[in-house]
Amino acid sequence: MSLFRKKDEPVAIIPDAEGMxxxxxxxxxxxxxxxxxxxxxxDLIEEVLDAGRMAPSGGNSQTTRFIVITKRDVLEDLNKIVKDEFSKMSVKPGMYLPKVNAIMQSKAGTFRYDYHTPVLIVLANKKDYGNAMADSSCAAMNMLLRANELNMGACWVNQLHWLTDTDQLTKYMQKLGLEEDETITASVAFGYPDTKDGLPNRIPSRRKGNPVNWVE
Ligand SMILES: Cc1cc2nc3c(=O)[nH]c(=O)nc-3n(C[C@H](O)[C@H](O)[C@H](O)COP(=O)(O)O)c2cc1C
Structure with missing residues (x-):
């Protein structure tokens, strides 16, 4: 049965834990x-990583690289780089709203793109590969779903992808294993959710878009 029983208002389901x-x-x-x-x-990080690595890829190329960061100093350095790069930018008319927020909050010194995650998995792929984004998105999605199944929290955080062409970030990421012919495609924050019951929020959000055309 469809999740959307009444118009586009999803019905909340609170499922059980692993094995959902x-x-x-x-x-x-x-x-x-x-x-x-x-x-x-x-081992919990590896569960999520395995889900990402098992994702499909165009031509079975399996070129998505996963850089797993748990080192606090490195996470802090990346935050500094992100804040520094966004604070150099200016807001332009019609700019993507999350980017406007990143710039404004970076200028104010308050931006924390990774939400203080204890684990950041950065995804990279070959610069000249046409399926780079698609493959990495499949991998990221698998990881988000597996994290949910494991009762863990996760969030796609895109700032490193936006800044992938900056020298500062490229040089830093190359020290962590990014290859010269690779670009950052995505990153996923992962950790224990800070909620009352320790579980991630699982209330489905309302669909305001994603139109469907049936041709029958
Ligand atoms: C390509 C992509 C980029 C995203 N970038 C960010 C981001 O930089 N920061 C963030 O907090 N959430 C980010 N998200 C998460 C979306 O904001 C989120 O999925 C959306 O608001 C729906 O909420 P839900 O994930 O709770 O269903 C991103 C999601 C996708 C698919």
Whole structure:
């Protein structure tokens, strides 16, 4: 049965934990933007990583690289680079709103693109590969869903992708394993959600777009 029983208002389902169906994982996945300051065991990170690495890829190329960062100093350095780069930019008419926020908050010194996540998985792919974004998106999506299944919080954070052409970020990321012929395609924050019950928010959000045309 469709999630949308009445118009586009989704019906809230609170599923059980690991072992939930793919349908439940999809319908209840939400972005987590508040994390506990608590280290995530490596085997749990590997579960999510495996989900990303198992994603399909065009021509089975498997060129998406995963750079897993748990080192606090590195996460802080990346935040400084992000703030520094956005604070050099100016807001332009018609600019994508999240970018406007990034610029304004960076200039004010308050921007924290990664929500203090304890784990950041940066995805990269070949610069000259036509399916780079598509493949990395499949990988990121798999990781978001697996995180939900594991009762963990996750959020796609896109700022490193936006800044992938800046020298400062490129040089820094190359020290962490980014190859010269690669570009940052996405990144995923991952950690224990800072909520009352310790579970991620799973209330499906209303659909205001994603129109469907049936041709029958
Ligand atoms: C390509 C892409 C980029 C995104 N970038 C960010 C981001 O930089 N920061 C953020 O907090 N959320 C980001 N998100 C998460 C979206 O804001 C979120 O999925 C959307 O608001 C719907 O909310 P939900 O994930 O809770 O269903 C991104 C999602 C996608 C697919």
């Amino acid at each position: 169906s793919v349908k439940s994982a999809i319908e209840t996945r939400r972005s987590t933007r508040k994390y506990l300051d608590k280290a995530v065991p490596k």
